[in-house]
Amino acid sequence: MTVSPAAVRAARRRDRRVYTRSHPLLFALLAAARRRPVTRLGRAVLVHDAAPYRHALTRIPLDRTAAGTTGGAARELSTADVLFDQEGGGHRGARRTLAEDLSAAGVERLRPVWQEALGRHLAPLAEGRDVDLVPLARELAAVGVCTLLGSAADPHAVAVAAGEAAAAAVRDHLPGPRLPGARRAAATATARLETLLSTGTDGRAGLRAMLAVAAVNTSVAALPRAAAWCADAGLWDQAADDRLRPALVTELLRVTAPSPLLPRAAAADADLGGCPVRKGDRLILVARHAVRAHLQPPDARRPAPPAVAQLVFGAGPHACPGARLARAQLEDVLAALAPHRPAVTGARVDRGAALPGWRSLTVRAAGRHESAARFEEDR
Ligand code: HEM
DSSP: OOOOHHHHHHHHHHHHHHHHTTOHHHHHHHHHHTTSSEEEETTEEEEOSHHHHHHHHHTSOBOTTOTTSHHHHHHHHOSSOOSTTOOHHHHHHHHHHHHTTTSHHHHHHHHHHHHHHHHHHHGGGGGTOOEEHHHHHHHHHHHHHHHHTTOOSOHHHHHHHHHHHHHHHHHHHSSSSOOTTHHHHHHHHHHHHHHHHOOSSSSOHHHHHHHHHHHHHHHHHHHHHHHHHHHHTTOHHHHHOTTTHHHHHHHHHHHHOSSOEEEEEBSSOEEETTEEEOTTOEEEEEHHHHTTTTTSOOOTTSOOOHHHHGGGGOOGGGSOTTHHHHHHHHHHHHHHHGGGOOEEEEEEEOTTSSSSOEEEEEEEOTTSSHHHHTTOBOO
16 A cells, blocks of 8 residues: 555644644744754854764764763763763673663563553553554653663663653753753652662663663653554554564654654764864754654665664664664554554643654544544644
């Protein structure tokens, strides 16, 4: 079955709301600047194309602790070294400890835990009831991370603290005057997360907390947005097909680009696609544009080249170690939803979240949603 252009437009229209309702000015600025692959705006360099985006992450020395970057924010939140802000041997060592847990075998070991949560959350669909995919995504991400860390913490509490820590950190780093209390709120939420996840023995509470922040916020943004795209664009046939589903997962992660902006800082002078970069310049790497999310709709039969699609997980030594886990969870969510052919019955943007996403995204099985759709609330 071919993908209908009208359905794709509807899907794109809905998904754009997570940007336009949370950061309208930033979205408009980035959209206006994207015609050129690399643009300088004062000391900031905006990067919109795949090649310079990859080049910046793999070839330009980056200051991982600079204020306003992901590593700088992580360092402000925690006293420990937390991957994002690390370099060299220390960084490689920290990643090695994660590599086995997030390997293919490691992810398979985690699968039964989130499968149980998935079945429980989606059971109401068979009875014609609505299901909100945001709490589902929150639990999937949090049980995955708690199991990964061998933590007995309450997954709900972990998800809430991880969401608050990231949201407060982003509020503290947005351009413009700093909001009073944002930094304190971020530190308090992080300390709560560290206490929740601490084993009290290995001294790695900071790393554990950052792992939870990285996993929960991206997954809570990604899973409901991907499912909404699938429903609105009429992609359930592809989701139901075991051979197409992995490519559909990659495509949906590409168009949703859950971590749409990577703020970095140059640690040395360099050249980026013909634009001179000076030490100390801020690099705003726009993942959403680099993977052509705004231009090429998702289609498992005509996917974007893998080298482009995988850029939503970054590139180089700091590329996301949780990509396999994120893909496996989305694959299972789509496989479980596909037999119901659900439609979206309600969608509300989370204006305060760290990453663009839904506060609530409800779906109902096909044939059971027509009358509900008339009442759809889309604030
Ligand atoms: C759809 C879901 C996800 C997306 C889109 C995503 C995206 C990213 C991106 C763009 C980076 C920065 C890469 C770079 O600087 O080159 C990153 C780093 C990271 N991610 Fe993910 N991520 C996701 C899920 C996860 C999950 C599930 C986990 C953990 C289980 C995780 C853990 C991390 C960690 C620890 C880092 C820092 C790595 C380092 O600095 O060495 N992420 N992620």
